[in-house]
Amino acid sequence: MTQDFRIRLLIVDDEQTIRRLCITIGESLGFSCIEAESGDAALALLQEQPVHMVLTDMVMPRMSGIEFLEQVKRAHPRIEVAVMTGHGSVETAVQAMKLGAYDYISKPFAPLDELRLFLRRMADKVRLVEENLYLRERSETETSLHGIIGNSTGIQNVLRLISRLKDTRTPVLISGESGTGKELVARALHFRGTMASRPFVAVDCGSLVPTLIESELFGYEKGAFTGALRSKQGLLQSADTGTIFLDEVGELPLEMQAKLLRFLQEKEVRPVGSNQKVKVDVRIMAATNRDLDTEYQKGTFRKDLYFRLNVVTISLPPLRERRSDIPILAAFFLERLAPGRGVQVSGNAMKAMLAYDWPGNVRELENCLERAVALGDQRIIEVNDLPPSIARAEVHTQPLDAPEFSRTDLEDIERATIERVFSQVKGDKALAGKMLGISRATLYRKLKRYSIGGREDPTQSTTLQ
Ligand SMILES: Nc1ncnc2c1ncn2[C@@H]1O[C@H](COP(=O)(O)OP(=O)(O)OP(=O)(O)O)[C@@H](O)[C@H]1O
Ligand SMILES: [Mg+2]
Structure with a gap:
């Protein structure tokens, strides 16, 4: 993004002639223009393509311009939106400005130059803002972003992705081995963005007992089950307008995966024991140290959920x-x-x-x-x-390009190491975790995975972050 980057303009109007006209003018100003004939089609386009500014009609079938404006501002706060109003609709123009529209212009455009000037001014503003953001992002990448240290290409790529994604609502899947910084990246994505003051709720899917997951995520009504003495809001609802971070999402039981998928499709939660649904808007970030790509092929992770979560992947190299x-x-x-x-x-x-x-x-x-x-x-x-x-x-220093171990080799080594440490510390899980340098939650997962240590410890299963 330099001084002369190209403005991308999206034109939304149900009348083809208006769209054509705006495109001609936009292109004459050097913009790259795309069009949509309705608010929902435009929202779909915005999911896929980066756009700097939008020019939208107000009166359209299905979704009104105001509704469209609201949704754009919510999902993509950085995009400037200008509205086109018909004769005598001052009120809609005022309403649009209150909702954060850049400006309005009345239709029909009497002299076309008026529209041209309008779009040029808007582009100047966008350029100014983008330039500033670019400079800020560059200095962030050059120093460190939310305490993420590293000069390797791997980490620099991660920092660049964070800069690009932090102000969006795009779902992000963060993958990497234990201790590579997945949670750090999730927090940076949230707290470095323009939506940092909204809630950030982290849920460790691996440390929740399966039967509790649903009530924790979706909440419950008083009396929904034994022990539900009063209603409780679920974590998804607590994260409304902000971010929910599903840590170790690969550990979610299949049944919960189906429920989560339904939530992602409908954007509504129904607390356990309630028949009321509540609208919830959260940005999803998920982390996994498993290879979900092979898990979904094996059938242990739902393919449709995988694709929903994995709109963008940030992979943290070991x-x-x-x-x-x-x-x-x-x-x-x-x-x-x-x-x-x-x-x-x-x-x-x-x-x-x-x-x-x-x-x-x-x-x-x-x-x-x-x-x-x-x-x-x-x-x-x-x-x-x-x-x-x-x-x-140090003694048997290996060349840096030593042949890689296969995944099964690594798993065998990991299992053997954990077994050895675990017997050395006579089953003291806190100590074993410390010696292995992994979190308690990770240790529990690995013990379960490799069936080490026998019985579950019932007091350990309900910790939430
Ligand atoms: N690039 C980095 N720069 C600075 N600190 C880092 C970096 N990566 C990880 N850390 C630190 O390492 C520790 C582990 O990071 P984090 O908890 O984010 O890892 P994780 O991938 O979520 O691990 P797990 O899979 O075990 O949950 C944290 O204390 C974090 O601050
Ligand atoms: Mg973690």
């Missing part, structure tokens, strides 16, 4: 595929852990850290440094301040 980020991540964490103390990593310790594979990714790196800072008393972190598995990595 740390071992962006080792060049390790030094700046380390510096960042050390400054955060011991502000102003100037703690550094010795050359050999850094060599070991660069060679190590970091199965727990950034979280494991963070935990490893936390431990080193707590144990070591000097300003330099040496190899022997690192956990043995990492310290050893």
